Amino acid sequence: MSNGAGRRVDTVIVGGGIAGTALAYYLAREGVEDIVLLERDQLGSGITAASFSGVRQQFSTPLEIELSKRGLRFWKTCEVQFDSPCPFNQCGYLLVTSRPEVMQKFQESANLQRELGAGPVGLLDPAGVHSIAPWLATDDLVCGSYTPEDGRVTGTDGVAALAKGARSYGVDIRQWSPVTAIERRADGYRVIGPKDTIDARRVVVAAGLGSPALLEPLGLKIDVFPLDLHFALTAAALEGRTVPLTIDFDTGFCIEREGPGLAVSMLLSKNPPGYGQQEMLESWFVAATRRAPTLVNLGISHMLTAPVDEVSDGHPNAGRMEEELWVLAGFAGHGVMHGPAVAELLARMMLGDPDETVDLEPCNPLRTAELSSENEWMATPIRESSVPDELSKSRETN
Helix, strand or coil: CCCCCCCCEEEEEECCCHHHHHHHHHHHHCCCCCEEEECCCCCCCCHHHHCCCEECCCCCCHHHHHHHHHHHHHHHHHHHHHCCCCCCECCCEEEEECCHHHHHHHHHHHHHHHHCCCCCCEEECHHHHHHHCCCCCCCCCCEEEEECCCEECCHHHHHHHHHHHHHHCCCEEECCCCCCEEEEECCEEEEECCCCCEEEEEEEECCHHHHHHHHHHHCCCCCCEEEEEEEEEECCCCCCCCCCEEEECCCCEEEEEECCEEEEEECECCCCCCCCHHHHHHHHHHHHHHHCHHHCCCCEEEEEEEEEEECCCCCCEEEEEECCEEEEECCCCCHHHHHHHHHHHHHHHHCCCCCCCCCCHHHCCCCCCCCCCCCCCCCCCECCCCHHHHHHHHHHCC
16 A cells, blocks of 8 residues: 555554554554554654653643543553553652742642542652652752652553554554655545555544644644753662652752663753753753752763653643544653543544543644633743753853
């Protein structure tokens, strides 16, 4: 089925990351036949492979909390469900702040998380934070929000498991098969690429950052834009200790375990002009001098940059664009965590059997800023970063 020749299929899914592969599995499991998944490279080699792959329940809106609960359940049962290696590292998540107004928001979010059955989540005083992470300076902290049952996975483990499941139901998965265009046809759509050109009744665009470019020629736009996440890997550190994935919501300072060392980064929703790897590392050291002074002498072994599929309001895009053209893209860096859960919900919606307990309207890809529901403020800690100013001051004194 290449170069325009071959039979017509029911469904083409464009994109073989965690979300697209999960959707293929859930549609096939529900009885859909004749599904073709097209991935431009190797399965999971895009944003999924670049993800930190944290799985946390600490969000501030009912939808994101529900997706997190379902995502956590998926990752903790994935290995058994698919008989495929998928270890879960239960290291916990620790969010900290020195600002009373953020502490209040942590408290409100924790109350909502508990009300909706997430957690356990604990609000810690400085002494409690020190007991969990003694390498942090806690003298100026007012609060830490801690979920000990959260943790980290390897996103591509989940892709491999879901692909195994999808293939068992007959899904045709084609790697190294890029898509360059989608055309409307009288009876559906034509998906065009240099290797495969396929006619389909239904198409789902799950191509991550490549999704807008495929939709724009059709006159369709979605809120997905790139954000470069710069991070560094350190030499061996905090050996023999469990390191919660830790985020300082005052600065975006972030550390997590990566092998014997740490992965360190600054989590921002928008990078300042000229903000590259070196600027990130300098700003991280500025933040670490205040928040984790015992870590400032760590040697850096690697510098890396990973793309994030950012969205404006913290909610993914999942829904119908027109007729039988659907989209599943833009997870604000949380695709590994939420992708499988959203894919399962979207599969049910596509088949006319939506889960009545979950309102996916905040994920409507046709939503506008005016009609958007409340933003998920915990998706990214820093909306307007003060770190570049602090970095400038640090440079002025040197």
